[in-house]
Amino acid sequence: MISVLASRSAWGVLTLSAGVLLLTQASSAQEIDSFSGLKISEGWLQVQATCTECHSAQLISQNSGSREVWKSRLRWMQDTQGLGQLTINLEDTILDYLASNYGQKATSRRAGIPDQLMPGNPYENAQ
Numbered sequence: 001m002i003s004v005l006a007s008r009s010a011w012g013v014l015t016l017s018a019g020v021l022l023l024t025q026a027s028s029a030q031e032i033d034s035f036s037g038l039k040i041s042e043g044w045l046q047v048q049a050t051c052t053e054c055h056s057a058q059l060i061s062q063n064s065g066s067r068e069v070w071k072s073r074l075r076w077m078q079d080t081q082g083l084g085q086l087t088i089n090l091e092d093t094i095l096d097y098l099a100s101n102y103g104q105k106a107t108s109r110r111a112g113i114p115d116q117l118m119p120g121n122p123y124e125n126a127q
Contacts, residue, residue: 030101033048036048036057037057037058037061038057038060038061038101039061039101039102041097041100041101042093042096042097043093043094043096043097044097044101046090046093046094046097047060047093047094047097047098050086050090050094051094054077054081054082054083060098060102061102063102064102064103064104064105065098065099065102065103065104066099066103066104067095067096067098067099069104070094070095070098070099070102071095074086074091074094074095
């Protein structure tokens with residue numbers, strides 16, 4: 001009877017440990033809004049409400065940039081696309097969210113195709 005209790009106790013500890021591990025992993029992962037696809041964090045509702053009036057949220061999630069890059073895109077939209085003036089607080093909230101959640105990547109382009117994989121140039125020797 002003691003060995004059965006000991007194994008049940010060990011199983012309970014193992015199950016509890018696995019549950020805590022899964023809970024910890026789930027809480028550290030960034031939550032994504034199922035409707036917009038935007039990362040859920042401070043400011044995401046303002047971004048969704050303001051930015052998706054003109055374009056899809058996917059345009060946001062597929063891009064990246066520093067705060068200054070996002071600010072220049074915002075200015076471009078205001079200068080050329082009809083985006084109105086935003087309050088300072090709203091603009092700061094949007095820029096903070098974008099820079100924090102869709103910040104500048106180390107590289108945004110794939111590596112070039114190695115020369116040995118490139119096809120020959122059919123016009124190289126043509127006259």
